[in-house]
Amino acid sequence: MRRLTPCLWFDDEAEQAAEFYVSVFPSSRINHVERYTVDTPSKKPIGSVMTVTFQLSGNEFMALNGGPYFKFNEAVSLMIPCENQKEINYYYKKLSADPKAEVCGWLKDKYGFSWQLIPKEFDKIMRSAGQEEKERALKALMKMKRIDVKKLRTAAAGK
Numbered sequence: 001m002r003r004l005t006p007c008l009w010f011d012d013e014a015e016q017a018a019e020f021y022v023s024v025f026p027s028s029r030i031n032h033v034e035r036y037t038v039d040t041p042s043k044k045p046i047g048s049v050m051t052v053t054f055q056l057s058g059n060e061f062m063a064l065n066g067g068p069y070f071k072f073n074e075a076v077s078l079m080i081p082c083e084n085q086k087e088i089n090y091y092y093k094k095l096s097a098d099p100k101a102e103v104c105g106w107l108k109d110k111y112g113f114s115w116q117l118i119p120k121e122f123d124k125i126m127r128s129a130g131q132e133e134k135e136r137a138l139k140a141l142m143k144m145k146r147i148d149v150k151k152l153r154t155a156a157a158g159k
């Protein structure tokens with residue numbers, strides 16, 4: 001089975017974004033940089049970066065310098081399953097560029113791309129806890145800008 005490769009559209013920051021993302025995620029690397037060799041509708045200079053393929057934690061991505069025609073929005077985000085509060089705090093520190101965009105574990109990076117931080121403990125509650133525990137945990141989450149795993153755990157337990 002073929003793997004899917006998300007393509008992230010940038011105006012002119014594909015290489016910088018790929019380098020940034022690779023610096024944030026473990027087991028990540030730039031695979032290839034392709035340059036424009038002909039004139040295109042994007043009007044990018046010949047020799048400038050067209051695409052960058054890269055891996056983040058073993059997942060393949062492509063970044064494209066396609067021009068200013070499209071912008072990221074919250075309709076698409078990438079989820080990051082987090083083991084604990086320390087890992088959640090790490091990704092907030094590294095990725096979040098707009099505190100006003102932080103809500104319920106969602107954040108936006110400096111390129112405007114959306115990410116979701118999902119504590120594995122919260123995921124476990126939502127998959128296996130009783131209905132009342134789920135509802136309490138979800139209500140607590142909906143009040144948070146930045147995720148606090150201890151508060152989610154306490155809420156689920158009814159304390």
